[in-house]
Amino acid sequence: MSKSIDEKKAKVEEIKEKMQKSQGIIFSKYQGLTVEEDTELRKNLREAGVEYKVYKNTLSRLAAKELGFDDAEKILKGPISIAFGYDDPTAPARILNNYAKDHKVLELQGGIVDGELFDVDRIKQLATIPPKEVLIGKLLGSLQAPVSNFVYVLDAISRKKEESQEA
Known part of the structure; x- marks a missing residue:
């Protein structure tokens, strides 16, 4: 049992580290994308230097809470993917928003940009920045x-x- 707890603690630390390194973090619901669509999305994100992961929400919520993002709990419900933008805070928002226009099942949920929690509307505004x-x-x-x-x-x-x- 302690091995399982240690693994979860390690995963929370991994998520925290990625969140701390990221300039822009975008949360989205991905359920309903086909394997081909998901592969295409991941390719687009990777080409822009964005890391795209799916973690258990409880672990993501713990990591966000430890970093002081208590309100992220409202976003992290249901199947959520996380896009980490390390170099360009607008890249994950721009790519996910553009992809969501053609693939209605992908829904932006919110994000964290430069240490500030953004709602969906602010993420969409951010996506318009070149x-x-x-x-x-x-x-x-x-x-x-x-x-x-x-x-x-x-x-x-x-x-x-x-x-x-x-x-």
């Missing part, structure tokens, strides 16, 4: 535009001076 790389690209483009324009103006002034000197 990936970090896209945001960085947009920021760099925005920062580069004024410099490019300034260089263009300086070049135009230089050309105008050259034309006036030649004339």
Whole structure:
């Protein structure tokens, strides 16, 4: 019997560790997905660096409670899968939300993002945020535009001076 208890304690510690390392954690109901659909979903998540697991809810609730997420108990009912986003907090929400649009049996339940509990509506809002790389690209483009324009103006002034000197 103590072996079983030790195994459960080890599993709770594993879940806690994953929750602590994650920037974004999304809980979803997956019951009703076919094996092919589940495999496709797991592949999409894996490609984005998201870990997707199914744990016993009692163990997940214990881990969440030990980390101070007492309200997660409301979410962790019935068959729940957990997507852990380690690098990009929006990735699990974005992928699961997009997948749920085509596969109605997949239901987002809520999540934890940067240590804060999110309800389904906030998770769906989070899912609309582009990936970090896209945001960085947009920021760099925005920062580069004024410099490019300034260089263009300086070049135009230089050309105008050259034309006036030649004339």
